[in-house]
Every structure is written in structure tokens, then in C-alpha cells.
Amino acid sequence: MNIIDTDIIERMDMASLDLVSNNFKKLAALFPNCVTETAEGKVIDFDLLKQELNYQIVEGTKERYRLEWPGKREAIVTANLPTNKTIRPIHEDSVDFNNTENLYIEGDNLEILKILQESYLGKINIIYIDPPYNTGNDFIYWDNYIQGKEVYKEGSGQKDELNQRLVANPETAGRYHSDWLTMMYPRLKLAYNCLSDDGLLVISIDDNEVFQLGKILDEIFGSTNRLACAPWLSEASGGKEKTGLRTGHEYLLIYFKKSSENISQEERSAGELNLRDSKGAYRKGRELMKWGGTSLREDRPNQFYELPNMEGEMILPYRNDGKAGHWRWGKNNPEILKAFDDKSFFHWELRPFNEGILVNGFRERWVPYEKIRDSKKATGWSTWLDKFGSNADGTRELINLFGSKVFDTPKPFQLVKWIVSLHSNENALIMDFFAGSSATAQAVMHLNAEDSGKRRFILVQLPETTNEKSESFKAGYKNICEIGKERIRRAAKKIKKETGADIDYGFRVYRLDESNMQDVYYKPQEYTQATLDLFTDNVKPDRTADDLLAQVMLDWGLPLSLKIEKVIIADKQVFKVAANSLYACFDKGIDEDFAKAIAQEAPLRIVFRDSGFKDDTAKTNVKQLLKQLSPETEMKVI
Known part of the structure; x- marks a missing residue:
């Protein structure tokens, strides 16, 4: 592995956006007098910063109105910690991979939200999620990354086939609400970053956590950006009896990021007398x-x-x-x-x-x-929602596609379709990072078929294993992701048959995994020259060029939905992303002749493997040739 010339050729980070460093730089630029030095390096003096932001003398901590729980600070740290993980393309599970703009990503949604930060910062128009309701029977994600590995293993519970960990959260747990909030908080902070300024967040929730969830959303989005806590009739029969009352409804918490001007607010009837x-x-x-x-x-x-x-x-x-x-x-x-x-x-x-x-x-x-016979009208956002399907409809829709109940709690796609239709952008990008059975994908395709829209979706789901006694397992589905992907395929065929609409019915599948790069890539200072010589290549041996391209696109802040072509230039395989937006060549033997050929294409960006050059001289010459022949091209190596 060549570790010289780092000043000449920039090396890609191959890690997620470091939110702490970004925030530090912004504060340091605004308040340079608040930067001080400690044994660990430069930090912000928060006592000075508080004084800079107040007209009165600041005298210590004061009581204030906010929601606190054990683990909140840990949740904030968790949201800000960068990750080196990546997502790898799974072509065999995808449909029309080369042309579709829809994404389905398998893995822990916290890691995936971090990975997507740079490419989708401020680009998502609608986020809808149906998270675990914390009913006492749920498994929740285990996110305590700051603990040691042994403690982590001891505390973890169920593992899926990709070694993702889930833990039970029974009502008897001492931190019943706190653990759930600690799980949700970092995901919502990262979701906020991904939303566009006119973006809309909608969350399904029930009585167990609606009040706590509303408070953390008020903190992240601001209470003035809450559109509604809208009740939805989830059980037409009235639901289960609790203390003599029936709770046959759930809630939709609806927030906007900065502007609600593109969100539909027309008057809605309580029911047409038809x-x-x-x-x-x-x-x-x-x-x-x-x-x-x-x-x-x-x-x-x-x-x-x-x-x-x-x-x-x-x-x-x-x-x-x-x-x-x-x-x-x-x-x-x-x-x-x-x-x-x-x-x-x-x-x-x-x-x-x-x-x-x-x-x-x-x-x-x-x-x-x-x-x-009552013809009352209901206006605003908190309208009683009783005509967009119920839980029973969600189950019925799934049975119509699969022939059996392969998922326990599917949301009716008609409800999700209504949520998506609230945003006026017919080219909206919709994200669901608790995707479940993929009702969101079906809703997006249905709406596109109806109004010829070009909406796209990004679904994220942890591959939780199915119970061996369940109908889904008996039907051959080993985890929830297999159900979700199959639903998209079946729903697409059904919609195309019924409507004949010319829309995007495909989706690209990606799966969360460890970085494509060897540990030495991130921590070269921990290796001696003798051990460095053991690494002839800093890329893991089981990784393909397609794997590398996905991580490079994310590192360079490019959406994964961009058009990808494979071409041969000077006998080398080259990936062309969105025409000339990015060229990537991970073949061996890169030399001056290849540089001359690629310069004729004038790509905006180009990336090579550090070990891919013919020799050290060729590496330097390729950089110089591109500077001369294609000065607009930015070159990096991995």
C-alpha cells in the first residue's frame, strides 16, 4: 500500500458526516473567543458561549421547561457519532436496478440515517414512520455504542441474521419510557437534517408514547411547527377495552421543518352526505x-x-x-x-x-x-381521520397480495397515500425508515399511477427474523425485509395490471455492512511500517467494484438513485454516474495512457483505488495530466 503523496492526491473519508466537527467549526467561526484548549484539544467554552447569547449575567444552571429522561445526553451523543459503515448493493433482490430511482435499504436505521446524511441532507420532502409503539411487547433497537464491547454483548438480546441486535422493553422495565425515547431521539434528529425546508414529518403512534413523542418532536422541530396531533380511526369496532373505555384510535403527529406553504390545508369534510x-x-x-x-x-x-x-x-x-x-x-x-x-x-x-x-x-x-345525517365540516389538521382505512384494511390489503397474513401490524396504504398527498410536490422524495411491510412503497406507486407523478421512495428496515410459528415463516419469509421487498414486487405488478400507468415500478436494494476499507484506512497511525507492509491493498478482499462505488457516491454526497452506467475506456471498466458527475475506476494498472483517455470525457469527479496505479510515478503523472488536460476534474483516491 502506498502511503505517500497525501498532499498531492486527496483521500476520501469513506465515513459518514461528522456532525460534531461541523457544528464546532460553525460555532468557532461565530464565536472565536469561546474556543479554548484542553488536554484533548480545542473545545468550546460553554460558559462563555452562554454569556455571549445573553443580555444578563449568566449565573449557573436554572430550571427550564423541557423533557428530561435518563439517557438523553447519551442519545444526543449517539446522533452525532460518525460511522464508517457502508451499504452494499444487492442486485439479485432489486428490480430494474439500472433505471429505478427507488431505494430499499436493509439494516439498522440509525446507522443508515447517518450514512445518508451527506447525500440526502435537506432533500427529503416527506418522512412517514410507523415505529414500535412501546406496548411492552416490542423489541427496540440497541444503540448504546459508547459502551464497551463486552457490556454491549451482555446487554443485547435478540440478533437477526445480519447480527443486528434488538432488546425487549417490557412495561416492568425500570427505564420503560426512557429506553424508548433514547432509541427514538437520535433517529428523529437525523431525520430532521434530511428533511427539505418545506419537508413534512408524520409519525403514527398510540396512547403509550404519544405525549412523550410529542415533547421530543417539539424540542427538535419547535412547537410552532406542529401541524397536528390528528386522531385516526384504527379499529372500526372500537378497539380493545381498557379500564372500561375503548381506544379504537391512534394518532398521527404531523410536523413541518421550516415552511408549510407546500402542504395541503384545504377544508376536509367530516363525511359527504352522498x-x-x-x-x-x-x-x-x-x-x-x-x-x-x-x-x-x-x-x-x-x-x-x-x-x-x-x-x-x-x-x-x-x-x-x-x-x-x-x-x-x-x-x-x-x-x-x-x-x-x-x-x-x-x-x-x-x-x-x-x-x-x-x-x-x-x-x-x-x-x-x-x-x-350530520353534515358538519371539519377544518385544519386535527380532523378525525376515519375514511382512509383501518388496521383491518391494512391486513386485508396484505392478504389480497400474499394470500395470508404475513405481517402482524400493516398500515393501510390508503392512509399513507393520504399522508403523501398532503405535500403538493408531485416529484417528492418520500422516506420511511421503519418500513415494515412496505405499505409506503405501495402508496407512492398508487398515487403516481393516479396523477402521473414522479414521486420516489427510500425505505429502510431492520431484517428482524420472523417467528418460526408465524404464517410469514411458514410462507418462506425468514425476515421482515423479505416480506417488504416481495410486497413491492407484487404491488407493482398489480398496479401496472390495473392501471397500465407508465411509472417507476423498480427499486434498488442495498444492505448495511461494515466499511469496504481495512481498519488501516482509518487509523494508519496505529500501524508500524512493518505492519503496513502487510496491506498491499486497503480494500477488504471480499468487496466488489459495485460495493466501492456505493460508498464513494455517499462519501461524495451523491444520491444513490442517480443513473449508473458501466463503460470500457482504455481497456478499463469505468462507472459513469449521472453522465459526467462522477467517474470511478477501481481496476489495476492505471497509467498515463488511461489518464489521457479519461481526460477527453471531462468528468467533474474521478476516483481510483490507491493501489490501482501502475506505480508511484504513474500515480503522480495521472494527477498532473488530469490537471492539464481536464482542469475541472476533481481527483481523489480510496
Whole structure:
């Protein structure tokens, strides 16, 4: 390995953006008098900085309004720590890799958000996430990078096939809320960096953490940038009973970064009165049948009784699967008594039982819905969201694609489609770094098919292993990423068949991994000349040119969705990224003849392997030739 000429040819960092160094430089430029020296080097004197930012004399720490928890400082440090890891392309899992602008990335989303910082800083228009709700049954990501390796291993729990670690967070844990907040905080700080100035963040959450999550979002985004805490009807049946109350809703926390001018705020109806009977206009409300848990006849035997439909026929509550169910209300409820007196009190529809099921010789059943005659309008962001699908719809959509329930908690893509449609940019870049079953990808493709938009998505998901007893495992899916990728493929085929729309149905798959570079690349000072001689190449032997290109693109701040071409120039394989934006050649034997040939292409940037030059003289000459023949070309080595 050649370690000379570092002043002549710049070496790429091959690491994520160092946020601490960047912030230090900005503060030092603004307040040079606050820079002091310690045994560890230059630091900011925060006591002086506080005084610089105050008109009054600052006298120590004072109480102030903010959310604190054990681990908050650790979370801030975790967000700022750079990483040397990279992501490697997985061509065999991708669809139309060379042409698509959509990305699917497997791995820990904290590391991946760090890796993407430089290439996607301020470029994401919409971020939607559906994180673990911290219900006591979740696994959460283990992020304590500042602990020693042994402590880390002892504290870690489940591992997936890529050795990513997850830990259980039961309600009995002493740091139940704190651990969840420590996991979420650095991810949200990095997500904020990625958002464009008119960017929109939407997070699904339930009662367990909505208040805590809202406070950390207020801190990161500012409370004045909160658009809404909008309730969403997630369980049409009313959800589970808790202390006598049913919580059949979840929330969408909606924030914007700096400007909301490109975010739709039109008035939204509480429900169009689009049907009519002898009494006037109405809309269809909730189904009278009870669904979900405790929905069988034996669960509520007193709520299994006959009701007259609009023709006076007496109807019993049978479920789609043919089993006897029950109504939501008892027979003596005032609303039900009205239904006996007025046959048009409910809206009735004839719906089929599940395929092949007969009940009393019939293939169909009558289904009653409430009639809603209230025409109130709801404006603003906190509108009750009850017409964009429920959890049951999310499950139904997945079963339609796979034939079975291969994922436990899928969000309905119609809800995600509504979220994406809030932003007026039809070319928006959408990110979901808790991608789950990939409902976001399906939503983006559906919306593009409807309005000919060119929206693109970036999905990130940890490859959590599936339970061996689950339907997903039995169907052959070993981890969640396999489900997510297959959903995109199947949804794309379905949308293309139904609409014929000419949109981007592909996606590039990348997977998180350790750096492509040997440790010596980052810490040459820790090696003697004798040990340095052992490294004839600073690239790990199992890495391909495609692997190197991905890390180089990210290091140079280029989006991974850019067009990539492979060409042969002077008998060498060359990657061309976005026409002449970047040329990369990782072949051996780079010499003056190659430099002359590449100079005719006039690329803006070019990168070589440090060990790829014919010899040290050729390395110096290539640099000088490019300076003379293509002065606009910036050359670096890895």
C-alpha cells in the first residue's frame, strides 16, 4: 500500500458526516473567543458561549421547561457519532436496478440515517414512520455504542441474521419510557437534517408514547411547527377495552421543518352526505356488527338477536366466515328500539360470505350500517381521520397480495397515500425508515399511477427474523425485509395490471455492512511500517467494484438513485454516474495512457483505488495530466 503523496492526491473519508466537527467549526467561526484548549484539544467554552447569547449575567444552571429522561445526553451523543459503515448493493433482490430511482435499504436505521446524511441532507420532502409503539411487547433497537464491547454483548438480546441486535422493553422495565425515547431521539434528529425546508414529518403512534413523542418532536422541530396531533380511526369496532373505555384510535403527529406553504390545508369534510332516502341525505356510518376480539356469539350472547331490514326480513348477525357473531348494541338500546319502529333507520347492504361458505343455504348476508345525517365540516389538521382505512384494511390489503397474513401490524396504504398527498410536490422524495411491510412503497406507486407523478421512495428496515410459528415463516419469509421487498414486487405488478400507468415500478436494494476499507484506512497511525507492509491493498478482499462505488457516491454526497452506467475506456471498466458527475475506476494498472483517455470525457469527479496505479510515478503523472488536460476534474483516491 502506498502511503505517500497525501498532499498531492486527496483521500476520501469513506465515513459518514461528522456532525460534531461541523457544528464546532460553525460555532468557532461565530464565536472565536469561546474556543479554548484542553488536554484533548480545542473545545468550546460553554460558559462563555452562554454569556455571549445573553443580555444578563449568566449565573449557573436554572430550571427550564423541557423533557428530561435518563439517557438523553447519551442519545444526543449517539446522533452525532460518525460511522464508517457502508451499504452494499444487492442486485439479485432489486428490480430494474439500472433505471429505478427507488431505494430499499436493509439494516439498522440509525446507522443508515447517518450514512445518508451527506447525500440526502435537506432533500427529503416527506418522512412517514410507523415505529414500535412501546406496548411492552416490542423489541427496540440497541444503540448504546459508547459502551464497551463486552457490556454491549451482555446487554443485547435478540440478533437477526445480519447480527443486528434488538432488546425487549417490557412495561416492568425500570427505564420503560426512557429506553424508548433514547432509541427514538437520535433517529428523529437525523431525520430532521434530511428533511427539505418545506419537508413534512408524520409519525403514527398510540396512547403509550404519544405525549412523550410529542415533547421530543417539539424540542427538535419547535412547537410552532406542529401541524397536528390528528386522531385516526384504527379499529372500526372500537378497539380493545381498557379500564372500561375503548381506544379504537391512534394518532398521527404531523410536523413541518421550516415552511408549510407546500402542504395541503384545504377544508376536509367530516363525511359527504352522498346517499338519500325518504328523510333526506345521509352517509354510511359504522357497521353494526362487532368485529375483532370478543366478536363471537358466545362472547356476548345477549347481543345475538334478530333485526328487521328495510324489507322487514329478520336478520341475524353472522360474520364473513359464517360464524355467529353479535351486534355492537344490546336489544334494549334506544337506537335499536328505533330500528324496530323505523325500518329505514339503518343503511343495509348485501355482502357475500367468504368464498365457499354457505349459511342456512345462503352465500350472502345483510349488513346494517348507521345512517349519519350530520353534515358538519371539519377544518385544519386535527380532523378525525376515519375514511382512509383501518388496521383491518391494512391486513386485508396484505392478504389480497400474499394470500395470508404475513405481517402482524400493516398500515393501510390508503392512509399513507393520504399522508403523501398532503405535500403538493408531485416529484417528492418520500422516506420511511421503519418500513415494515412496505405499505409506503405501495402508496407512492398508487398515487403516481393516479396523477402521473414522479414521486420516489427510500425505505429502510431492520431484517428482524420472523417467528418460526408465524404464517410469514411458514410462507418462506425468514425476515421482515423479505416480506417488504416481495410486497413491492407484487404491488407493482398489480398496479401496472390495473392501471397500465407508465411509472417507476423498480427499486434498488442495498444492505448495511461494515466499511469496504481495512481498519488501516482509518487509523494508519496505529500501524508500524512493518505492519503496513502487510496491506498491499486497503480494500477488504471480499468487496466488489459495485460495493466501492456505493460508498464513494455517499462519501461524495451523491444520491444513490442517480443513473449508473458501466463503460470500457482504455481497456478499463469505468462507472459513469449521472453522465459526467462522477467517474470511478477501481481496476489495476492505471497509467498515463488511461489518464489521457479519461481526460477527453471531462468528468467533474474521478476516483481510483490507491493501489490501482501502475506505480508511484504513474500515480503522480495521472494527477498532473488530469490537471492539464481536464482542469475541472476533481481527483481523489480510496
